[in-house]
Amino acid sequence: MSENDGKKTLGVRGGPRAGNVKQSFSHGRTKNVVVETKRKRVVVPKPGAAKPGGGRPGQAGGDPSKRPAGISDAEMERRMRALQAAKAREVEEAAKREAEEKAREEERRRRREEAEAKEREEREREAALKAKAEEEARKKKEAEEAAKRAAAEAAQPKKETAAPARNLKAAPSPATPERKKERDDRGRGKGRGDNRRSGKLTVNQALTGGEGGRQKSMAAMKRKQERARQKAMGAPVEREKVVRDVQVPEAIVVSELANRMAERVADVVKSLMKMGMMVTQNQTIDADTAELIVEEFGHNIQRVSDADVEDVLQQVEESDDDLKPRPPVVTIMGHVDHGKTSLLDAIRNAKVVSGEAGGITQHIGAYQVTTDNGAVLSFLDTPGHAAFTSMRSRGAQVTDIVVLVVAADDSVMPQTIEAINHAKAAEVPMIVAINKIDRPAADPQKVRAELLQHEVIVEEMSGDVQDVEVSAITGQGLDELLDAIALQAEILELKANPDRAAEGAVIEAQLDVGRGPVATVLVQKGTLKQGDIFVVGEQYGKVRALVDDKGARVKEAGPSVPVEVLGLNGTPEAGDVLNVVETEAQAREIAEYRHNAAKEKRAAAGAAATLEQLMQKAKEDENVQELPILVKADVQGSAEAIVQAMEKIGNEEVRVRVLHYGVGAITETDVGLAEASGAPIMGFNVRANASARNTANQKGVEIRYYSVIYDLVDDVKAAASGLLSAEIRENFIGYAQIKEVFKVTGVGKVAGCLVTEGVARRSAGVRLLRDNVVIHEGTLKTLKRFKDEVKEVLSGQECGMAFENYDDIRPDDVIEIFEREEIERKLD
Numbered sequence: 001m002s003e004n005d006g007k008k009t010l011g012v013r014g015g016p017r018a019g020n021v022k023q024s025f026s027h028g029r030t031k032n033v034v035v036e037t038k039r040k041r042v043v044v045p046k047p048g049a050a051k052p053g054g055g056r057p058g059q060a061g062g063d064p065s066k067r068p069a070g071i072s073d074a075e076m077e078r079r080m081r082a083l084q085a086a087k088a089r090e091v092e093e094a095a096k097r098e099a100e101e102k103a104r105e106e107e108r109r110r111r112r113e114e115a116e117a118k119e120r121e122e123r124e125r126e127a128a129l130k131a132k133a134e135e136e137a138r139k140k141k142e143a144e145e146a147a148k149r150a151a152a153e154a155a156q157p158k159k160e161t162a163a164p165a166r167n168l169k170a171a172p173s174p175a176t177p178e179r180k181k182e183r184d185d186r187g188r189g190k191g192r193g194d195n196r197r198s199g200k201l202t203v204n205q206a207l208t209g210g211e212g213g214r215q216k217s218m219a220a221m222k223r224k225q226e227r228a229r230q231k232a233m234g235a236p237v238e239r240e241k242v243v244r245d246v247q248v249p250e251a252i253v254v255s256e257l258a259n260r261m262a263e264r265v266a267d268v269v270k271s272l273m274k275m276g277m278m279v280t281q282n283q284t285i286d287a288d289t290a291e292l293i294v295e296e297f298g299h300n301i302q303r304v305s306d307a308d309v310e311d312v313l314q315q316v317e318e319s320d321d322d323l324k325p326r327p328p329v330v331t332i333m334g335h336v337d338h339g340k341t342s343l344l345d346a347i348r349n350a351k352v353v354s355g356e357a358g359g360i361t362q363h364i365g366a367y368q369v370t371t372d373n374g375a376v377l378s379f380l381d382t383p384g385h386a387a388f389t390s391m392r393s394r395g396a397q398v399t400d401i402v403v404l405v406v407a408a409d410d411s412v413m414p415q416t417i418e419a420i421n422h423a424k425a426a427e428v429p430m431i432v433a434i435n436k437i438d439r440p441a442a443d444p445q446k447v448r449a450e451l452l453q454h455e456v457i458v459e460e461m462s463g464d465v466q467d468v469e470v471s472a473i474t475g476q477g478l479d480e481l482l483d484a485i486a487l488q489a490e491i492l493e494l495k496a497n498p499d500r501a502a503e504g505a506v507i508e509a510q511l512d513v514g515r516g517p518v519a520t521v522l523v524q525k526g527t528l529k530q531g532d533i534f535v536v537g538e539q540y541g542k543v544r545a546l547v548d549d550k551g552a553r554v555k556e557a558g559p560s561v562p563v564e565v566l567g568l569n570g571t572p573e574a575g576d577v578l579n580v581v582e583t584e585a586q587a588r589e590i591a592e593y594r595h596n597a598a599k600e601k602r603a604a605a606g607a608a609a610t611l612e613q614l615m616q617k618a619k620e621d622e623n624v625q626e627l628p629i630l631v632k633a634d635v636q637g638s639a640e641a642i643v644q645a646m647e648k649i650g651n652e653e654v655r656v657r658v659l660h661y662g663v664g665a666i667t668e669t670d671v672g673l674a675e676a677s678g679a680p681i682m683g684f685n686v687r688a689n690a691s692a693r694n695t696a697n698q699k700g701v702e703i704r705y706y707s708v709i710y711d712l713v714d715d716v717k718a719a720a721s722g723l724l725s726a727e728i729r730e731n732f733i734g735y736a737q738i739k740e741v742f743k744v745t746g747v748g749k750v751a752g753c754l755v756t757e758g759v760a761r762r763s764a765g766v767r768l769l770r771d772n773v774v775i776h777e778g779t780l781k782t783l784k785r786f787k788d789e790v791k792e793v794l795s796g797q798e799c800g801m802a803f804e805n806y807d808d809i810r811p812d813d814v815i816e817i818f819e820r821e822e823i824e825r826k827l828d
Helices: 073-162 164-170 177-188 190-196 203-208 218-233 254-261 265-274 287-296 306-313 340-348 386-397 414-426 444-452 478-492 584-606 611-623 636-647 668-677 690-699 709-721
Strands: 020-022 033-036 041-044 245-248 251-253 284-286 300-303 329-334 365-370 376-381 401-407 430-435 466-469 503-512 516-525 533-536 539-547 562-568 577-581 625-633 654-663 681-684 703-706 726-744 748-761 765-770 773-778 780-785 792-794 798-803 814-824
Touching: 073 218, 245 254, 245 287, 251 254, 251 287, 254 265, 254 284, 254 287, 265 287, 284 287, 287 300, 329 340, 329 414, 340 365, 340 376, 340 430, 340 478, 365 562, 376 478, 401 414, 401 478, 430 444, 430 478, 466 478, 503 636, 503 654, 533 584, 539 584, 577 584, 625 636, 625 668, 625 709, 636 654, 636 681, 636 709, 654 668, 654 709, 668 681, 668 690, 681 709, 703 709, 726 798, 748 780, 748 814, 765 798, 780 792
Parallel strands: 245 300, 329 376, 329 401, 401 430, 430 466, 625 654, 625 681, 681 703
Antiparallel strands: 020 033, 033 041, 251 284, 365 376, 503 516, 503 577, 516 562, 533 539, 533 577, 539 562, 726 748, 726 814, 748 792, 748 798, 765 773, 765 814, 780 798
8 A cells, every 4th residue: 555545635725714724644644734825824733743842743742741731632632623623614614605705796797787688678679769759750740741732732723813913923933043952952961861850859849848748649630730721721710619517516616617617717707707796716606606607608517515525435336256255243232240341351361341440341342353263253342331322322233243141140131121122223133142150149041031021032942042151250151152153154144345445333432642533443344454545424534554452553454353543633423434535635525514514403403493492492491400511531432421321310400411522631621611611520531631730720610530430420410419418529639650660579560659749648549640541540559768668758759659459550650649538518
């Protein structure tokens, strides 16, 4: 065996730091590793090779005296192998970088070639278009010259007959210098030179609208030649009159009338002045005058009314091919405290009840749920209190299926009967959910028997109404309830067209401080998209954002999907219909018409028609004492329910009159109106801002805050009837602002607060306010000053507060501290 038979050489080339690595093995001996770079040559000793400092070739690590203390031969050999592997990896990475750089360079070269090819094709296409334009311009000029020659030849005999001697004398001879110069110019091709530049756009042509602009059609060329021929023959040229159908409303601006007739505004103003009306183009004329002008200009008039602006909202006829399956809309209805929201919470795995004051639902909620089987269901949760009749009615009108919740230990109650009547009036199928089946006093057979009195016959009693025994606490029967809903939806075969302009119903509306007017809309037809222009009731707007029931932003919402819509110009009424229109002008026009119509309707309802009715009303008002109030609520539905409840309070001697109601925080305007009328302000889940509070204190206006509709209705009823022996009045003793929130082990979240007004007491009640809206009401778990637990903290001092069973606190929230006291009340 020769000396080279046992050798193996490896060479790798890399980047700036890479070089050639050669490793040789010969007869079991490991030689040195030579790393060659562009800058220098490095010799790395291998295990077993002799170091420059000494040692035998066969001894690992060289001289032990020159090796670091405590390093064995095996350890030294392991380190040398690691060094060799690291350098090999560096060489591989350098090679990889070089390959990637070559690939990127190849990609840039390919893209550059494609761009050059595309630019070359574009230049060729532009050259072809330019040549075509030059050819068309040349043909057009030749046609014009031919038309001029034909017109001159047609007019020549007439001129010779009228004055032959003068024509003969004035006609130039064929041998005159002018004709000779013209022939020479044509022969030298000067005319061709002009034609060659005829297709190019010059500055004069661009400013004067010459040949460089839009080319005329062949029909326009023929009409021009015909007019030139008739003019040359001496015939009068008349413009062809276009008769139009002009829509004229009850009042129209002069300039708009001229636009619709396609006539000059000056001509219309001149006609009006001839009729004795000195008007300008910006003034308005009535429909009769406009009719005379339209007929004078030879057009046809079409009278339209203001109500015709809503014609754009007419129903669209849909074919069966456009319809696609949609999720069912399920409304949960029933008596108060029968477990409607708790049942929906169990289905959604959410906690909505804990956020409602007093544990009862006072807002209409819209949610979407996906079952374990993949079915999508849209739920509407309606309040059960007697005051929320209109909310339950709206829920039944927009729903596909009604789930009637009846407590097994409480049976059929008044609002249960009302919900049954709403479902029958809406002609929607019903499913009875007998809730609280886990209670010891539960008697589902009693519920089924009492439902018979209201013509609700369940399947167990040979009827056609499905009934399911459920428990929101234990989860019993929830799967059976969802199966029943899915079965009923399958029978209904619910379909809608998602590819059309959206149409929906407003479930709830509120005025949010940070987001402006917000409407909860259930889309019924089409798809509502971000950027759509819509009109809803007396309001209009453009969809700025869509928020689903989980608080996430979405781009669009299809049929049966509930979303919050942002972008309105005002707060709509709950129950209004949302329609998407094409332009903002249409939406504004429709909203203005509806607003004016509603204003006229309210004025007509409040005015007495005859003198006898006016006298009778005055006589009735003398015998009836009124209790005027102002109502401000957090959402439109709650305000509407409170007003309806106030209208039912009273008798022949006393009644409650709601001067004004609205949504949002209490403002100085509300305080001013209350002072002028001597009325208190009822705030339902809202608060007055700082300026309104100061104004109310100065002017002596009473502001009362409520979070449960029971308390508000009962308080007003007792005040009106004079039967209130004592009332629980809340005295606000202080306000504190949260500066920072800390997490304390074993305690939870603690708010670092500054008492801004009054005093904070450990025994007082507290409310958490965010943007002047009540977020939480409860008690304090702790009140500390530095490290000590204290009973009270004065204004201007800092303290630490923690709420009982509530941790959703944020910086800049306001804590309202109040005390309740009983006060004996006497009527004046």
